[in-house]
Amino acid sequence: MSNTAAVVRTMTDSRNTSYKILFIIGFCHLLNDSIQAIIPAMFPILEKSMGLSFTQLGLIAFALNIVSSLLQPVIGMFTDKKPMPFALPIGLTFTMFGVLGLSLAPRFELIVASVLFIGLGSAVFHPEGSRVAYLAAGSRRGLAQSIYQVGGNSGQAMAPLITALILVPLGQIGAAWFTAVAAIAVGLLLYIAFWYTNTLKLQHSVKMKQKGKSKTKQKGLSKAVWFSLFLILFLIFARSWYISGMTNYYAFYTIETYSFTIKQAQIFLFTFLVAGALGTFFGGPLADRFGKKLIILLSMIISAPLTILIPFVPPVAAFCLLLLAGFTLMSSFSVTVVYAQELVPGKIGTMAGLTVGLAFGMGAIGSIAIGRSADLIGISNTMILTGFLPLLGLLTLLLPSDQKLNEWNS
Template structure:
């Protein structure tokens, strides 16, 4: 039986901070590996004797499995309400990444990254869908609380990875298993009440009181433009996260600790930007906020490339806050366009669009092999222009008969 529905405010229990914080904690632990992998790449490259392009392929494998396949999990989430995917995703992600340091060769390394990525992919669509039920009318604000858990997890990932490396070398990835087990068990225990709003909505569908999914129709245009704009934003994000460590270690000859701190500053400020930006977007307008973030990002990135010392830390942190501030906003925009396919909307934004941008890590790695890491960052700093053009072109708020504006 088809269990997709168009959700109205009556399906929502209102804004519930406790549920959003617990779901956000699960998001944090799931995304620890996403932050830990980039900062370990220089060590992985040295240990396995990889080129920059091959190191980029490791990152691409992570993005393909953790992101590109998310719409598939989103489809199953919408159709069958698979809440169990949340704890299973956490456990699988932590198990896969913790085994990375024990890989005997390159292909085993890719397998560990693949397993970890599938865990990440299975968690996100169901997680964002579950969070939507606890946001009430404060959609961007509520989603930002859940989303910031992932931002913090990605930001803490480099510190945990470097700490594990300092303790046991690459085998220090084992430390990622501990939070995965703890939080995975917490979500298993709490799954009953966390999934109750979804069960109530699905019960309404079973009674025939809910409208089924509508044909995509003209919604393909705002959805496509939104996917393209988020893909560009993801490419900017990946260019910074993946190549700032190489820039500081290989070009500026700084220590790995400095590189890890730079990435953490970028990601932590991104987390702050998510929380600060969402309430502003709820008031200012989602599209207007998205456009403004691209306008402001361009000069900040170029200023960072010209900066040194503490100024570089400040500007990179500001770039992170501006870039990631629109993360929850674009998810809400997609859910507004596809209110009958919340899991799919989340999977397309968090998974497919972001993962497609991550695929370019291989291309950027090839550019770095030929022209150097600095040129990669210069290309990254120019990309907000393309993101701005796409954001301006999105027809939003999108409104159909019977659908209210977000």
């Protein structure tokens, strides 16, 4: 009887949300992504100090994205079969050595090698970090992913500040300060790893107690699930392409159209990114209350008229629209991760790797396509066309409802 009571108590506790763990993993996500953000932030520094060409800078960005993005779903698939709690601090240790190498590298080849280490650390962190958020979520998966993902988006939003406050005055060696940031993340992730290990043991104990009472049949994904998975990834790609276009090229648009300085352009970009981080946080709790499909749909279709208007309005109005568009569009960021994880239950790491890692990889490809468009038809026309991408969010209507997901998983 005492064993049965313990199992029941464990199952009940698993529905509770562990906010302490969520805030720690969210903060680690902020630290990890702020380190990633220093790489593109260093481009003007490296271009001047090492005389790198735009092609070489593009290869550095490609090296980061190809490792960080494409390895994420692979690592997620592996850890779905065999969770590895201590991969988290080990991954950030790779990042720590990578950022140290980045600050000291005397030539292009060593810069690329250092960036590969940072990309590898990030590829390990993201799917396992998302799994930690899932385990700590209890019944509030939307909120949990929001806390986790807002950390990463906040870290990315810090890039303009990092450039202005650290890299411009200190140069390449200024990146060395981020070895301390990585070391802090390693220490926090060691704590997370022990909690993660104990949670897995607890889950295994519950499964052993329940074994024989109910048998779950392993079955392949249906055509409806495959279609829904393809659709949700396509929607993520569309959002990523727009975000990539804004983060990489909107500054050039403001300089050309509004005669802004680089500093003024960075303020507008920072506004858009910070609003996106706030939207990421609020989207999850709203999805817990009103449903994931509804929030994804509203996020895309409400932001579409805003993004379409941005290139046609004066600076003050553009600033206000950037705030609204960033908040609205990114409110679905964490929600799409949870939707995919519930669409394919049991594949937490794989779905996190696909929705976050591969999506950002596609965003990098989108950046190349948008850049090519800017060369061919001009930056103004390109930004006008980019503003129509969120209209693809109407395809959300074809996704199964939250109730249907529950029926598929029951």
